[in-house]
Amino acid sequence: MPHQISVLIDFNHISSQHDLLEAFTQLNHLKPGDELELQIDLNGTGFIYPDLLLLLVARIECLKRNDIKVICSMVNFNPNSDRANYASRINFFEIIGIELEEDFTRLDRQGRFIEISKFNETNINTVFAEIMRILIVNGVNEDMLTVLNFCLYEVLDNTLNHSSPEFRYGAGTGFVVAQFFPRSQEIRIIIADTGQGIHAALTGHPKSRFIDLSEPEAVTRCIERGVTNSLGLGFGLWATSEMMSKNKGDFIIYSGGSCLRNGTLYQTPHWRGTINYLRINTNISVNYKEIFGEDSDQLDMFQEFKESQFGNLENLW
Known part of the structure; x- marks a missing residue:
């Protein structure tokens, strides 16, 4: 018999991805036909990072895709608060179906952030170019851009190629959000799906x-060079892990009940699918030769991409 339940996601008690995944465990017993009243509390002070809002969006979509009716509502809500304005600006309310009249002017976000966006095979190149624009205009050195040009496309591409059990390119979809934080000199990018996960x-x-x-073995070994299910070279996550280690940032992968944080495995609340999170230090350079050696193919690929997408970089300012 279908169940009707009410669950509160309170961001006053959620400050990390792990906290949010822990809060999601309340939803794991829901079955097709059930109805969920999902109450969301954004009240409080302090910044809510966009990756947390993206994960909530992705979880809601996963529930709906599994024939669970989800009705979202806000509690203790101040529509004019900084948190509400920020969530609205990155399209959080629009995506989860809550109408909110914005009392601010939307400024151009080009080169600063990407709103929470769903991507598939039709818009992957647009999403990728927008991420690269953020990296380019905010001071990431060109050698590191050469590496990221390869790595980020591979992570996006993995979602389309591996998240669906059909093992067909384009069968998978995902969500992405990215933002530059000038005070801490870092760019945060999260790419998440609710597909079959790394192990499957x-x-x-x-x-x-x-x-x-x-x-756990599958999640641990996915960043090793050459580890693939035969549909790729097993190069993308390895290169990403190597680059992030040299950048002294963070590269975190969640899949199933496992979390691989900078190469170390932890047990974590279950996530159906795969989360790839990168925190890139814009003030720490990485030479592409440290990753790719003397092979210039990747450098040539980046230069071609930069010229085709952006032309003269002076036009960006």
Whole structure:
């Protein structure tokens, strides 16, 4: 018999991705046909990072896709608060179906942030170009841009190629948000899906060499060079991990009940699908040769991308 339940997601008690995943455990028993009243409390002080709002959006979509009726409402809500204005600006309310009249003027966000956005095979190149614009105009050195040009497209591409059990390019979809934070000189990017997860993607393909891996083993080994389910080279997550280590930032992967944080595995509340989170220090340079060696192909690829997308960089200012 269908159940009707009410769950509160209170951002006064949520300050990390782990906290939010813990709050989501209240939803794990829901079944198709159930009805959820999801109450959201954004009241309080302090900044709410966009990755948390994106994960809530993705979780709501996952519930709806599994035939669970979700009705979102706000509690203790001040529509003119800084938190409400920020959430509105990155399209949080619009996506979850809450109408809110904005009492501010939307300034151009080009080169500063990307609103919470869903991506698929039709708009992946647009989303990728917008992320690269943020990196380029906010001081990431060109050598590191060469690496990120490859890595970020690979992470986005993995979502389209591996998150669906169909193992067909374009069958998967995901969400992305990115923002530059000038005070801390960092760019935060999160790319998340609610698909089959790393373990199923790595072990489920009939041609995979890694069908015997456990979930923790699959999540741990996904950043090793050459680890793939046979649909790729197994190069993207390895290069991303190497680059982030040298940048002294953060590269965190959540999938299933496992979290790989800068190469160290932790147990975590379950996430259906895969989360890739990068915190990039814009003031710490990484030479692309430290990742790719003397191979100039990646540098040439980045230069071609930069010229095709942006032309003369002076036009960006």
